[in-house]
Amino acid sequence: MKFGEKTLQRGDNGADVEELQLRLAGFRGTIWDGDFGPGTELQVMTFQKDYMNMETPTGIVNGDTFAALDQFTQKFSINFEAIKCPCGVCDGFGQNRFKNKYQAGKSDIEAFYRYEYPGIHKAILNSFRAAQFYANQAGYDIPYPTSGYRCWVNNEQKNRQSTNHMGKALDIDFPLKPNEDKQDDCNRCNAVRGLLVEKCGFQIGWSAGNMKALEPADIAPTWIHMDVRCYSRKYLDDKYFIKNIQELNGHL
Ligand SMILES: [Zn+2]
Known part of the structure; x- marks a missing residue:
């Protein structure tokens, strides 16, 4: 059926x-x-x-x-070209490397899990749709993605260690209006983070398990970062990670 x-x-x-x-x-x-x-x-x-x-x-x-x-x-569509990894080496969603591998000297938790998941998690992409809807309903412009997948090649290019963007995270932002400055940008991101907590069931930070997370304002002042890294492994099964709009919208 x-x-x-x-x-x-x-x-x-x-x-x-x-x-x-x-x-x-x-x-x-x-x-x-x-x-x-x-x-x-x-x-x-x-x-x-x-x-x-x-x-x-x-x-x-x-x-x-x-x-x-x-x-x-x-x-509320999603432009997959805008959320692909920019490394120029992988196909846009990593190379499926480092299954069951954690960062050296760190504990075996998702934050340090080195695995390049095979796409971006459906729950984050669909949450981005809801974020577009609720932001627009509250009178803001529709947010757009600024950073999606970032594989280990890209991490090395940029000298970073974070594993969040290997399929579990999406960064979004709003267009800056000509008369706006950085403080306006921060204020809007803070207000929309509040909206995402109230309407979409996000937490700020990563304390609760099995709950969608937003980076706090001190880490992400002028953008909004959302991720699913607090979920237990069965909710991060490969089958939830997808690479194109057909897979995201496809009916079972
Ligand atoms: Zn890449």
């Missing part, structure tokens, strides 16, 4: 529920475990209320909600 052919509601489970959870990753957002529980229901109701302007959200995903999900996907 293809995604969109079967009504989904609380108590359901399976691959199409997982796909729904990923599509709605930026509407509150929960784990993508294929189980339609109260967290998924809240995601659906948030989407119905905020995006579909439904007066009485049902939490049930039927024809109208599937159609709205498709419209949302089309309306």
Whole structure:
């Protein structure tokens, strides 16, 4: 059964529920475990209320909600050319190197995991869509990606050690208006970070497990960095990392 052919509601489970959870990753957002529980229901109701302007959200995903999900996907698109690795050596999404390898002298946690994931995580890309929607709704310009995948070749070129951008992270920003200065830029990024916490279920920093994260303002003053590095390994399986819009939008 293809995604969109079967009504989904609380108590359901399976691959199409997982796909729904990923599509709605930026509407509150929960784990993508294929189980339609109260967290998924809240995601659906948030989407119905905020995006579909439904007066009485049902939490049930039927024809109208599937159609709205498709419209949302089309309306808030993602330019994959802009999120590819700029190293000039890999295909844009690393070389799938360093599986099970951690940085020397560091603990075996995701922050130090050297693996070049095979693409960018669906939950981050779909959260970027929700960020576009909520920012626009709040009166800001639509944010655009400034940095997506950065493989180890690019790290060496730039003399950095961070593993976040090997599929788990995306940086976004807003166009600076002619009369704006750096402080205006910082203020806007701070305000939108607040919006992403309130609406999309992000945390600032990395203290909670299985939750989307934003870098705090002292690390990312004039841009917004979002990542999924706090998730346990099963939610970072290779199958969640994709390299093109077809894979992101593809129905099961
Ligand atoms: Zn590269």
